[in-house]
Amino acid sequence: MQVFYNDRHPLHHGRHEMFRGELVPCFEVPERADFVLQALRARAIGDIVAAPGIGIDVLARVHARRYLEFLSTAWDEWVALDPRNAGRDALPSYWPIRTFRSDVLPASFPARMGLFSFDAGSPLTAGTWEAARWGGACAAAAAGQLLAGARSAFALTRPPGHHAGHDFFGGYCFINNAAVAAQCLRDGGMRKVAVLDIDYHHGNGTQAIFYERADVFFASVHGDPLTEYPYYLGHADERGAGAGLDCNLNLPLPKGTGFADWRKAMDFALRRISAYGAEALVVSLGLDTFEGDPISGFRLASADYLRVGEDLAAAGLPTAFVFEGGYAVADLGLHTVNVLEGFLQ
Ligand code: SP5
Numbered sequence: 064m065q066v067f068y069n070d071r072h073p074l075h076h077g078r079h080e081m082f083r084g085e086l087v088p089c090f091e092v093p094e095r096a097d098f099v100l101q102a103l104r105a106r107a108i109g110d111i112v113a114a115p116g117i118g119i120d121v122l123a124r125v126h127a128r129r130y131l132e133f134l135s136t137a138w139d140e141w142v143a144l145d146p147r148n149a150g151r152d153a154l155p156s157y158w159p160i161r162t163f164r165s166d167v168l169p170a171s172f173p174a175r176m177g178l179f180s181f182d183a184g185s186p187l188t189a190g191t192w193e194a195a196r197w198g199g200a201c202a203a204a205a206a207g208q209l210l211a212g213a214r215s216a217f218a219l220t221r222p223p224g225h226h227a228g229h230d231f232f233g234g235y236c237f238i239n240n241a242a243v244a245a246q247c248l249r250d251g252g253m254r255k256v257a258v259l260d261i262d263y264h265h266g267n268g269t270q271a272i273f274y275e276r277a278d279v280f281f282a283s284v285h286g287d288p289l290t291e292y293p294y295y296l297g298h299a300d301e302r303g304a305g306a307g308l309d310c311n312l313n314l315p316l317p318k319g320t321g322f323a324d325w326r327k328a329m330d331f332a333l334r335r336i337s338a339y340g341a342e343a344l345v346v347s348l349g350l351d352t353f354e355g356d357p358i359s360g361f362r363l364a365s366a367d368y369l370r371v372g373e374d375l376a377a378a379g380l381p382t383a384f385v386f387e388g389g390y391a392v393a394d395l396g397l398h399t400v401n402v403l404e405g406f407l408q
């Protein structure tokens with residue numbers, strides 16, 4: 064399996080995220096990808112290569128141009144506000160909810176920061192744009208492998224992507240890597256593509272990007288948003304809209320769910336993907352379903368990830384894995400490699 068590793072990922076290195084009124088150390092740290100890389104090397108899973116660069120047009124297939132423009136200049140604008148900001152992460156303080164206008168682009172940088180985000184837990188740092196856009200390149204390259212006939216590929220990158228929407232960041236995500244991969248598969252000639260999101264948190268960004276489209280099916284198994292982040296999306300009655308009606312499947316599960324019930328939900332999602340007629344699959348591979356994850360609530364054990372990979376392989380589709388969440392940092396390598404090994408058996 065080709066592994067497209069984003070070696071620029073450490074350029075994104077948030078220090079703090081806002082949590083319950085205080086700044087706490089980030090859960091989404093560079094060591095996450097380092098542990099996965101080490102495990103891939105130790106167990107000789109695949110060829111670890113760099114992705115070729117992509118133009119902004121590839122990202123603009125799923126993101127708004129004005130959002131990409133914002134991301135590309137955000138750090139410089141943040142530092143221009145106050146030179147001392149060079150030593151601080153950028154976090155939003157204002158949001159234009161509901162009745163506010165979002166059609167007028169504010170001149171104020173802090174106002175744009177809020178326009179293009181939905182939480183204060185996703186610090187933007189000096190190298191965020193560089194790291195995030197090369198993540199998009201890894202996702203595009205993984206899609207390219209499938210288009211060239213490969214059975215599987217893996218985009219190993221951070222920051223993660225599935226919470227990032229058409230024009231917003233949040234949930235530690237800036238560029239939606241899985242959406243980039245799915246769109247590249249479509250643009251490369253696959254007629255129907257599915258995204259299966261198995262991160263603990265609902266992939267609100269991916270869902271929103273494809274919600275009214277019939278050519279990309281989105282399925283997600285996740286913690287019930289009534290109690291779990293990202294809270295405002297991911298309910299079972301969200302079935303898609305317009306041409307995309309019944310091309311969206313949410314399977315929220317209660318906090319505390321163990322592997323037996325989780326596996327039934329994933330297998331149901333795979334059956335729906337098969338019935339839909341997908342020609343290729345993108346897996347948003349979050350490993351925060353692990354029982355030891357510090358911010359999540361499912362109870363998967365380390366060996367369960369082998370079964371996850373086997374079940375995904377049984378779907379029989381060309382599959383691009385895209386790395387998402389997972390915060391039990393030292394165990395991430397083992398779990399990621401277990402999924403991939405289970406898939407390749
Ligand atoms: C990609 C991904 O997994 N994003 C998740 C973003 C979650 N952000 C909210 C984190 C809330 C932290 N809760 C800490 C609980 C400590 N007991």
Ligand code: ZN
Nearest residue numbers: 262263264388
């Ligand atoms: Zn997550």
